[in-house]
Amino acid sequence: MLGYLLNRLWQSIILLVIVSITGFAILNLTPGGPLSQFALTPGMTQEAMDRIAEQMGLNRPLPVQYLDWAWRLIQGDWGTSYRDGQPVLSVIARHVPATLLLMGTSTALSIAIGTWIGIRGATHRYSTFDYAATIGAMIALSIPTFWFGLVGIYIFSLKLGWLPAGNMYTIGDETVLGYIRHLILPSVVLSLVNVAIWSRYMRTATLDVINQEFVKTARAKGLTERRVLMKHVVGNALLPMITLAGVQLPSILSGALVTETVFTWPGMGRLFLDSLGYNDYPVVMGLLMFSAILVLLGNLIADIVVATVDPRIRLA
DSSP states (O other), rough: OHHHHHHHHHHHHHHHHHHHHHHHHHHHHHHHGGGGHTTTSSEEEEEEEEHHHHHHHTTOOOOHHHHHHHHHHHTTTTOTTTOOBBBBBHHHHHHHHHHHHHHHHHHHHHHHHHHHHHHHHHHHSSSSHHHHHHHHHHHHHHSSSHHEEEEEEEEIISSOOSSSSSSSOOOTTTTTHHHHHHHHHHHHHHHHHHHHHHHHHHHHHHHHHSHHHHHHHHHTOOOHHHHIIIIIHHHHHHHHHHHHHHHHHHHHHHHHHHHHHHHHOOSSHHHHHHHHTTTTTHHHHHHHHHHHHHHHHHHHHHHHHHHOOOOOHHHH
């Protein structure tokens, strides 16, 4: 068990290094590079640009720049924002709670609803509900997230006036209920695609377990269908879903980026796009590394949970 976890941790560290090298190279090799932000300053001369590059160490070879940046990153110095001069970690920390709130709510919704739809679809195969769930999943997977967001704003904000069109709260109404009203629409929109994915995977996993011999034995012993489902089927069908939860983190993060932009939600996704627009490369690299760490940590935790609850992996 310990060797398995150490191996997964080592793989995660190697992948994190590869992500950092790739991201650093792409950002620094784009036209203009990190100095493009300063080139927009009125009256900026080439001599001044060269002086800034020397002060920031940007005139050194790219591998040397990367090693210097990586060493400072390990020490906890993630750089300074070009936009406001604040430490990158402080800038990211101000936006993390909003993203975690949105991601956590949408993930809980997608797991709960998707699991129920998948189990019911498996136990009522080829029924009207099963066909409707399949068609709904295909539609949700085919239409972009931003389209759902715009339609939701048009219907529930502009036409019906039930929910706010964006932002995290209304100035003057910073109550818990106000936060919840602002959270409903973006979290539901973000969870739509994930509900479709969870329901399809859960349906397949449940069908696979239902056909196992131990389920047939439980039925032969006289257990009710509900007891067989809750005690023998659901628990075993959820095991692969734990791994799926970790794998889904990248798609949730990318979906949050689009959703936060549509609903002007002040999270990491909105910060990422704003930083790209301002050519704030330290913040962009910081967000890239923070997201990569979050994804790898989520996958590592999922592996630990699976290894803990599944005796086959634990004993192996």
